Amino acid sequence: MPLPPLVLSMGDPAGVGPAITAAAWASLQTDPSVAFYVIGAPELYRDHCKVQVISSPAETIGVFGSALPVLPIGVMPHVDPGRPDPATAAAIISAIETGVAHVRVGQAAGLVTNPINKALLYGAGFRHPGHTEFIAELCRPEDGEPLRPVMMLTGGGLRVALATIHQSLASVPGSLTQDSLIELGTIVHTALQSDFGIATPRIAFTGLNPHAGESGALGREEIDIINPAAETLRYRNINISDARPGDTVFAEALSGAFDAVIAMTHDQGLIPVKTLDFWGGVNMTLGLPIVRTSPDHGTGYEAAAAGTARPDSLIAAIRSAVMVARNRQTK
Template sequence: MPLPPLVLSMGDPAGVGPAITAEAWKALKTDRSLAFYVIGAPELYRDLCKVQVISSPEDAIAVYGSALPVLPVGDLPAIEPGKPNATTAPAIISAIETGVAHVRSGKAAGLVTNPINKALLYGAGFKHPGHTEFVAELCRPEGGAPLRPVMMLTGGGLRVALATIHQSLASVPGSLTQEGLVELGTIVHAALKSDFGIPSPRIALSGLNPHAGEGGALGREEIDIINPAAETLRSRNIDISDARPGDTVFAEALSGTFDAVIAMTHDQGLIPVKTLDFWGGVNMTLGLPIVRTSPDHGTGYDAAAAGTARPDSLIAAIRSAAMVARNRQAK
């Protein structure tokens, strides 16, 4: 069966979101399998590309080849690229909420979120540490337990999930647990099968310490936490390595030994992805009942003001969302 269109949330209207959305539509408008609409203010895009206002997601595919379909959300003040405006916060939040609702109801195949500035949203009641956590809370079943969203970065031939994200290096060892790594490995394994279509995934765990602890000489996290978690996962028929040295594990993955790496820290995982593919990396959220991807960059106020925004990462995020949606449909 044909999939419904993807939905894009507008992100911060003063950032690069409007420009990269328009450029992505120009690049992809002839491919109906990648059809999308954006929830935003039509005036954000009218000077950038041809726009068609739609009243429902069902209208998007019919107009996609000739104009960017825009589903209006709220009222915005006059926007100057590069100059964030706190009064836009309610519309930014509403676009995300509406996009999640559309995917959950089956009106859209997946959500691609344009970048936001969390600090701008806090005054409007935004209470989440990040975009990912907000989307996860919106997907939480009523009365159900909180979901465990997992950040995976793809690019340059790598798939890298993160055990810890935005926290100090000093706090990382105390936050790693066997139970948490077992849950993380289980989610990554399931996503590699369902979202990426890999029948028998092979996962590598990176070490936290240099040389994966060197037998305990450089730290015991590998011995006490990481390797026991790997042993538990293998007992559940998940193909996962013990802790591998962080300076070689990504080369092993590139060579085809592993389908994905679980990195222990934010920079350990993101440095290789961004070095290999700085412009085209994609942020994917695993462990959710909906498909969600995002460009792997922020609001880019300077690029928005200068008119130098590049759409590469958003285009890659749209392609990734469509791939995951197709793979989930085929299950």
């Protein structure tokens, strides 16, 4: 069956979102298999490409080949690239909410989110630690348990999920638990099967400490937390390694030994991905009932002001969303 179109949320209109969205459309407009529409203000895109206002996601396929389909959202003040304006906060939030709603009812195959600035949104009632957590809350079943979204970065031949994200290094050891790593390993295993089409995934845990703790000489987190979690996961028929040294495990994954790596800290996992593919990395959210991807960069206010934004990561995020949606469709 053909997929519905993807939906893009506009992100911060003062950032690179409008420019990279228009550039992605210009690059992809001849390929209806990756058709998308963007929820935003039409005037944000008219300086960059031809625009067609739509009133329904269903109009996207008929428009995509000749113009960027834009579903208008609210009232937008004049926006200067590179100059964030708190007056745009409500529309930014509404675009995300609307995009999630469209995917949940099947009007869109997946959501690709342009970057936001959380600090800008707090005055409009945004109370979530990040973009991902907000989307997870929007996807939470009524009267259901909170979802655990998992960040996975892909690029340069690597798939890397993160055990901890935006927190200080000093707080990481105390936040790692066997139960949390077991849940994380299960989510990654399931996503590799359903989203990436890998029937028998092979996963590696990194160690937290140098040389994966060197049998306790450099720290006991591997012995006390990571390896017992791995043992439980293997008992549940999930193919995952004990903690591997962080300075070699990514080379092992590139050689084909592992389909994904679970890194213990943010920088441990992102440095190899961004070094190998700085422009084309993709942020994928696992563990949600909807498909969600995002470019692996921020709002880029300076690039927006200078007109130097590159769409590589957004284009990769669009293609990744289509891949996941197709794989889920076949399950």
